Amino acid sequence: MLTKIASRNIWRSRKRSLIIITAVSIGLWTGIFMMAFYNGMIEQRINSAISSELSHIQLHHPEFRKDYEIKYYLPEGRKMLEKIANKQEIKAVAGRVIIKGMIASASGSSGITINGVMPAEEQLLTNLKGKIIKGSYFNPKKENEILISEKLRKKLKLNLNKKTILTFQDREGNLASAAFRICAIYKTINGPYDDANVFVKITDVDSLAGIPKAINEIAVLLHSSKSVLEIQKNLSQQFPKSEIKNWMEISPELGLTVSVGDQMVYIFMGIILLALAFGIVNTMMMSVLERTREIGMLLALGMNKFKIFMMIILETFFLILAGCPIGILLAFATIGITNQTGINFSEFSEVYSSFGYSSIIYPTLTWNQFGNIVILIILTALFSALFPAKRALKLKPAESLKK
Amino acid sequence: MRETVIDAHNLSKIYDEKTIPVYALNKVHLHISRGEFTAIKGPSGSGKTTLLNMLGGLDIPSEGFVEINGTNITALKGNELVDFRLNNIGFVFQSYNLIPVLTAKENIEFIMLLQKRPEKEREQRVLELLKQIGMEDKINKRPRELSGGQQQRVAVARALAPKPQFILADEPTANLDSVSAENLLDMMLKLNQEENMTFVFSTHDQRVINRARRVITLEDGKIVSDTAPTTVEHI
DSSP: OHHHHHHHHTTTSHHHHHHHHHHHHHHHHHHHHHHHHHHHHHHHHHHHIIIIIIOSEEEEOTTHHHHOOTTSOBTTHHHHHHHHHTOTTEEEEEEEEEEEEEEEETTEEEEEEEEEEOHHHHHHHHOGGGGEEEEOOOOTTOSSEEEEEHHHHHHTTOOTTOEEEEEEEOTTSOEEEEEEEEEEEEOOSOHHHHHHEEEEEHHHHTTTTTOTTOBSEEEEEESOGGGHHHHHHHHHHHOTTSEEEEHHHHOHHHHHHHHHHHHHHHHHHHHHHHHHHHHHHHHHHHHHHHTHHHHHHHHHHTOOHHHHHHHHHHHHHHHHHHHHHHHHHHHHHHHHHHHHHOEEOGGGHHHHHHTTOOSEEOOOOOHHHHHHHHHHHHHHHHHHHHHHHHHHHTOOHHHHHHO | OOOEEEEEEEEEEEESTTSSOEEEEEEEEEEEETTOEEEEEOSTTSSHHHHHHHHTTSSOOSEEEEEETTEEGGGOOHHHHHHHHHHHEEEEOTTOOOOTTSOHHHHHHHHHHHTTOOHHHHHHHHHHHHHHTTOGGGTTOOGGGSOHHHHHHHHHHHHHTTOOSEEEEESTTTTSOHHHHHHHHHHHHHHHHHHOOEEEEEEOOHHHHHHOSEEEEEETTEEEEEOOOOOGGGO
16 A cells, blocks of 8 residues: 555656656766766776786786886796797787887987887787888888887977987996887877887897897786686796786776776766755655645554655655666667767867877776666665655644644 | 543643643543544634544643543553554544545555455445445545545545544534535434444534534633533434
């Protein structure tokens, strides 16, 4: 009977009920969509960082990452590469020589990371070739070729086929430098990364750095992100003398971005929920006050306070139930469409790029997150109903019947 | 000797006790026996509704107490009092006060549902009462689809449904036209005669007063006259 009364009561004031249903729908729609939008942004950032920059796991000499000194290389690096490549879970693996140095042109110089890469393996690992916007990938027959970013090209006023000088300290601490001809210009979605990275063939720098045929970094890309910790543990057992880090450990700032973004979404959700809560408190309070006499009559007839309380809570619950499907449907439709088309913020691409984000966002959502938002909205609404329900409990039958 | 249903002892209701006390009721003694058809009359503000509220356990007296069938309801608290009302007292209010979202049938069934009576018993009782009030054809009508008189008849049926000890009716004919008021009174009188149901009314309405077996007059919270109680058998 309570259910019947509560469910019918919500249609007594259609306008008011529609307002609250609309508020729930919009709250749910905006909440779910915002979460999906943020997810898409972060997922793209992480995927881009993993597929273009970090890979899932990296192996180094335990001292290497402290100061990036060449002398801390992996003497058994090439053998390690072979062993790792044989694992089933590995999608791609490549060795690198990473050197901190300077790039110079007639117009200026810039501090950079020189990535000495194995062209074929690197292509599988980071699709470096795919990021080229001008020129062509490394030619195996040519020596001292370099890939620089579009940003660096502009900054140093360089161009394709022009020469540039790389300078760095070798294994012994002596300055080494060589001229490299620009074979290609690349561009990623991450501005700061583009600013600071150039690519050369490993064979062109390993001897120059004093570590011929050696490598100081092994990057590993897995088939699935889910097996990162398992493979990391496995590799740590296999190569106990090396430092083996996953992408979150290598790039803690990326983890920070995720958590800061999470906080932003929760703040945003909090604002939506607060607005929703105020709406519900207001609407249900009006509903209770308008029905003072009726509630007094129910109390007089013998309906106990718990049932009155439950009636108000149930009414709110039904209102939310009416609003939820609309909000969910709208959210799913919007996410479904934008996930395919993407949301284009190319007008702000410079801003997005400077934070390492793509200017086209593809919203995406997990069922878990979706469930959390729905539960959060329902809990907020029910919590908001407590205040009007409590108000109803304070009514005294004799006084209420006079109103 | 007839069984006493309501026994009010020294009932007072005082408002603004700490400043200038206003006596809504002033040391009222009242005994009502089973089968009575009693009207409480008096001018506005004489304390009729207050007395009815006290007798029904809807309000707490400042002094005195009310016994229903030997139970001191003034001493009952919270859910005990609610349950007592649910199982012993029927109410008919001035402005129909049906639950607007329920049909006539559901309104009549409502108290029995709160009492958790079996479905079969409820169905049977509802049909019986709808027949008694002559509204079998309005079973699925909601209050807004019924006239004032019809709504008030449903309210009486609802009060009767759980077979309470007595029915308290606060100005039941106040909002009715004369024909509806007469019909309602006929119906209540019939129920009083056939089911020996005790009715206590507060009223201004001379038609009700004329049909009552006992008339209690209140003025300034005091009983100023009380005609000899008579039950239907004694008429």
